Amino acid sequence: MRIVDVNEFYSPVGGGVRTYLDRKIPILSSLGHELIVIAPGTEDRVEDRPGGGRIHYVRAPRMPFDSRYGLFWDRKAVTGLLDHYDPDVVETSSPWRPAWIVGEWQGRALKSFFMHNDNMEAYAMRWFEGFASRARIEQAFGWYTRYMGRFLQPYDVVVANGPALARRMRARGVRVDADITLGIEREHFSPSLRDDALRRALLAQCGLPESGHLLVAIGRHHGEKRWPVVIDAVERAGASLPVGLVMIGEGVETRALERRVAASPHIRLFRPVRDRHQLARIMASCDAYIHGNDSETFGLVVSEALACGAPLIVPDIGGAAEVAQPPFSETFAARDARAGADAIARLFARDAAMLRRAAAVAAVKVPSDQDHAAMLVDYYARAIAARLPDEQAQAGARDVNAA
Template identity: 30%
Template sequence: MRVVIVTESFPPDINGVSHCALQTARQLVARGHEPLVVAPATAAGTDTDADPLSPCPVVRVPSLPLPGYPQVRVALPSRRLAAALSAHQADLVHLASPFVLGARGMAAATRKHLPTVAVYQTDIGGYARTYMGRGEATAWRRIRAVHAAADRTLAPSTAALTDLVAHGVPRVRMWPRGVDTERFRPTLRDPALRRALAPDGELIIGYVGRLAPEKHVELLAQVCGLDGVRVVVVGDGPSAGALRTALPGAALLGRRTGDELARIFASLDVFVHTGPLETFCQTVQEAMASGVPVVAPAVGGPLDLVVPGSTGILVPPGDAAAVRDAVWVMAADPALRAAYGAAGRAAVQGRTWDAIGDQLIAHYEEVLAERTAVAA
């Protein structure tokens, strides 16, 4: 099967869309399929990406940094997208979080009568509300227009599927995200790293992710005031400077990746996610794979991942006191932390990317079969 993956983000970017697109390409290659990725150009402006992490060819289209958030690149109109679809002789087009480049990919695929699978990953409406204070309805009209044209839309969580259906998007099915249970595992817990992060033996409470307004990492401020606790924040983004002031005593480690990130995850005592706009929340799943109990907002993707009283605690979104209290409950009870961590690890054992890849191929095959039936 020849698949063109049109994605709004791809490595070296670090975010959920980029990671999922990379894993999709890897799964296709591992099964003998032939993917091609089309993505916005990096800051270096290269047309193709020779990054050894990429398992397949990558076509880069011109892009500009998003004003106020330069880590995000927005694709510009380009003939390279349509040319790539033709040159690759695509059987199917996979649209990863389509909004700008993905909308153009949908239009190009429609002109060429190619089947499309659109993967919903980003709460663009929530982002519009957070950054502009308006525009949520406009964003949803755009989302609906793009996804309604797809042969199938894949939602990562029950909450995301419900939102899509409520906003009039047809043909929605569930497709969650995988996790690398070999990379993220409890045995990577590192006593030397723990001593470096918490030299007085404090409990380590961690956040991993982008440092941006929609993530509301400032909700950890009250956790910083708890006795015997050290807050560790991993990631970068436009809020990094403000968070150094907002989180007194916290260790802001910046961007970490690969095995180093996996050691940090496994060395935490509690993982806290604070953002209310997650359609899935991959970092929660990585914490669970690492055997770490989770505190997360009771909204969006975490509702499918965290089982209260079993793998962690769900709190009202945006409630700093509830976050503090949940952390304190876990801090006071080592046995509870151990039980939640073990249950979290067990819960994700069957969610490998291989298993999720099988589900994706099944969606592709069903879409292609439906197209064949209609043609017949």
């Protein structure tokens, strides 16, 4: 099967989308399939990948607010490549220009819109939450839901990256045909990486002894991550418990977060850890992983932490909530720091050995990216097979009309 992904979010210096696709190309190749990514670039060029698959860059203008990414402006440049590659499946995930380019392209391929994010939750809900209720915001931005309904009409299948996103979209009346949960590079993560010496060192960085409780949080410093909620929750819990927090990440709000935690004796900010093995050691060595983002659609870092055997403290909605289960987790009302503090206290009141044992059992069940890729191509194969009788019937009708 040849799959072409028209992806405006792929960039050589990008983040999650690049990581997902760079991993997906060799996995699909190992399964006997080919993935070609059409991405905006600073020049027209092709980057072949070892073992099969490629990135085909189309020269495109840069996004005005983030020059790492480009915009597909020339429709014919994209549709010409689709004609050239003649894929079995064509995917896209951008709700803007690529959605229309792919949807209106006249080719034989199965058309799949793969939903990775929820713009309503990530932006509108966050921007206006202090001014109106969620219901009012949903109503005010109903135009976006209607817009989605229009561009999705030509697609054969609409796939969400997990049950959290599928439920949100269906509740708004947006079509979703299947949810196929993403996975992680599970081979990097294991509870066996726990290192008591590293745990002691991190607690010491937080000004706490070995008897303290170590929390770890990882992610971009961006508003949707809800870091102020996490920080407030840890500080509230710290009024009665010896709790330290290590935050790993950077982003547009780094300076603001540095100022925010400057007076917090037990919270430390660290730059991103690029070494996957070292990052996994940190997650495996913490006493719990804490998360604040309630708008994400798949709990990637939360799943990685669980694969390291870390108990979880997460919001009660969103992708992270899908990962959390009572034997190894505590959830709290999203965006509520007091509830977060209560969840921290509840978790550390539980039997620590039982918590870690439950998390270790769950660790081996975290879906891998190989599981995700296999389920996705199987779904596409079934969708293609289901189309054949309709296409044959239509061809027969054309033959009769021609006669």
